[in-house]
Amino acid sequence: MKCTALSALLLLVQAPAAALHSSALRPSLDAPGIVTHGPRMLKAGSSREVALTFDADMTPGMEGELRSGKVRSFDNETVVQALEKTNTPATFFLTGMWAQVYPASALALARHLGFEIENHSYDHPGFSQPCYGLAMIPDAQKAANIERSQRAIEAATGETPRYFRFPGGCAAESDVKKVEAAGLKVVHWDVIGGDANQPDPAVIVKDVLGRVRGGSIVVLHVSGGHAPATGLALPAIIKGLRAEGYTLVTVKTLLGQP
Numbered sequence: 001m002k003c004t005a006l007s008a009l010l011l012l013v014q015a016p017a018a019a020l021h022s023s024a025l026r027p028s029l030d031a032p033g034i035v036t037h038g039p040r041m042l043k044a045g046s047s048r049e050v051a052l053t054f055d056a057d058m059t060p061g062m063e064g065e066l067r068s069g070k071v072r073s074f075d076n077e078t079v080v081q082a083l084e085k086t087n088t089p090a091t092f093f094l095t096g097m098w099a100q101v102y103p104a105s106a107l108a109l110a111r112h113l114g115f116e117i118e119n120h121s122y123d124h125p126g127f128s129q130p131c132y133g134l135a136m137i138p139d140a141q142k143a144a145n146i147e148r149s150q151r152a153i154e155a156a157t158g159e160t161p162r163y164f165r166f167p168g169g170c171a172a173e174s175d176v177k178k179v180e181a182a183g184l185k186v187v188h189w190d191v192i193g194g195d196a197n198q199p200d201p202a203v204i205v206k207d208v209l210g211r212v213r214g215g216s217i218v219v220l221h222v223s224g225g226h227a228p229a230t231g232l233a234l235p236a237i238i239k240g241l242r243a244e245g246y247t248l249v250t251v252k253t254l255l256g257q258p
């Protein structure tokens with residue numbers, strides 16, 4: 001994984017630049033029980049399905065940035081507009097805290113027929129360290145954090161998530177077990193969209209189109225603020241993927257869930 005890809009994962013923390021380029025920061029993407037992509041092959045040949053996913057991060061620190069006016073919004077409406085305009089299904093991994101800060105947006109996402117709502121923890125802590133400078137959550141609080149997010153998302157949207165994505169992709173096997181005990185399946189990604197802290201949409205388009213394969217799960221962000229150009233990049237991403245023959249689907253569809 002390239003350093004740029006690693007730094008792209010760092011949506012919200014102000015970690016020292018040196019920390020972003022440490023090889024020790026590779027998230028546990030390949031651990032047992034973690035889905036990183038859908039089928040590469042369909043019965044009739046190679047899969048042409050790809051899932052675009054959008055994380056809605058929120059931490060107490062980000063909430064503080066909103067209150068102080070340092071960041072105007074962590075709800076990037078241009079992402080949803082670009083998806084709607086092109087009739088593109090998508091999966092949103094919400095932190096419970098984001099759903100509480102933006103309940104109207106969370107509900108609108110859930111009411112959208114083409115969108116799927118999933119769980120991205122309550123307040124975006126690091127479940128294992130190192131994790132891009134994210135605050136570590138004590139073991140004893142992890143199960144409650146997962147559940148708290150589940151309840152916050154249900155309260156805001158009426159939807160019960162079935163998938164869980166660890167912040168930064170950081171998790172130990174014991175964490176995966178905790179997610180499974182809560183009745184959820186861990187879903188990460190195989191393509192980093194590179195939209196975090198990236199002001200140039202052309203870079204994001206190139207990152208996504210250059211890395212996608214059949215069955216890919218692409219991680220992007222809907223939280224704006226620290227991912228300002230995602231909505232600007234989406235029209236070209238969607239057009240480019242469809243031009244290559246890919247069908248854009250939700251994670252649920254990609255994984256063949258009923």
Ligand SMILES: [Zn+2]
Pocket residue numbers: 011055056057120124167168
């Ligand atoms: Zn995240």
